[in-house]
Amino acid sequence: MTPILNSQLRHSPVKLYDFHPPIEDFKTSILAGLQQPQKAISPQFLYDKRGSELFDAICTLPEYYLTRTEVQLLQDHANEIATYLGNGALVEFGSGSSQKVRILLGAAPQVQTYVGLDISRQHLYEACTALAQDYPGLEAIALCTDYTQPLPIAQIPELQNRHTIGFFPGSSIGNLEPLEAVAFLQNAAVLGDLIIGVDLKKSAAILEPAYDDAQGISAAFALNLLTRINRELGANFDLSQFAYRAHYNAIAGRIEMEIVSLAEQKVSIGDVEICFDSGETLRTEYSYKYTPDEFQMLAMAAGFQPVQVWIDAQQLFSIHYLKRL
Template structure:
């Protein structure tokens, strides 16, 4: 099956938006802006519509993709210590909540958690997961927050125990170093008096990294290409998905994976009524995934105002989980 067909079949029925409505959306503005400049790059937050979120859930199950299962194993082993650090009646704030598998470990281990605030840009995906959590934890106050957590957040006042932030999955690596610092500074303010439980992928053998982002089943490629499929559905864009290729590689000097969508031919596409040309071989840079050293991550946290606490990792040192005390 062609990857473009796979993306289209996993998505919702196409919508024919008006050009004005499409151009007025954040996605429409940001994609048109990205294509108007070279080199072309767009935030990976636009991967996560309903289709993209489901595709990412599939990526997390792939044999090549180690971060999810490794982080889960770490959390399973250290969650009793995390629960002691959090204390009773804690409030959990999860930045970028996804399938909620990992936070279940915290909710089951914490002493009478008072409230759970999952924050995500994909409202539909978040609502589905929240319904399941309410059924599983009927005494828990679950309040989904549909928002971009990279922007300023206005959360309900905490009236119970400490506010514990949860940011698993190494999403911090999707930010530039400057953006990562800014996010951590904002999180330190939101979590004041509490703590942040943070997942961070570690620097390792480039071969392991290459395989993780170029899986044999092509699910990561479909996830990447879904950004263009989403533009076709939501913005009335005219991308020919068969004429773009998924390309991911490890940039060793920058210590990051880069993902691109590379034009196979010279072509043009329209977005929000504007025409954009692509040269053969030209790319749209869709994601960076920075890898960290433990010492480097702890220093970054200090610069943001946190006081680094315990660090947990796996025997192969593929991944790390950090407890950071908020000021």
């Protein structure tokens, strides 16, 4: 695929490499997911512009301990982490609003190039633009692509013959099934070493409210998927007929997030009809939780050597530094 550059924004401080999949891929994936016995979609589709905004709102919720714990860990260990960064390029996977990386950039002014990589194109571009404005000496690049696919590194001249390190905060690795997580890590290892945030196993009493908050922002985030399908694929989901829930499956070690049909109903997506039983679920996301040892086993299976792990005093969250073998 040939990337589209942001030629319309000639004076932009950010170069955009756009490998966003076409709308046909979205339609094919959604229809395939809704026609399985257990209806499911890939979590990447939760992130249109509105989805990214709602996720940013989730990060500020009192129940969502992940963001504030990871931010505190990054602040507490920024100087040590900075020693691993080198002076080349820093590539952030699933960069979202590019907030956490600011802590690293503050501690490592030698980093020359920042590449924000995300599927949510508009949000990515705005976040990278804000970053470029706040760090004038930094070369900022927005790379819109799906990180579960082979990375288009050969098409990014700024990543050729450079020392490059990956940064993958937010415990987004937990959205992937363990085998998919190994495949992602193998893909990421092509770039170089990796700094990665991983949520730890803990009680359902802490986990479930984090993914189903009292204000209903997590529910709005999940149900926004149906709004997106209505808008982009000409569907007729009636949102009042669906609810959201999150459950911790302690045996599998994962939060299971799903949309529940409140009635027996039929939904049209273009000319395709999808039937829902009352109580039937559409899985929107998993969020796997790992002990430090479990995660390091995954990393080693993908060709990384675990070098360092930072954990907060309450043992809520971990950040690993992995060296590519």
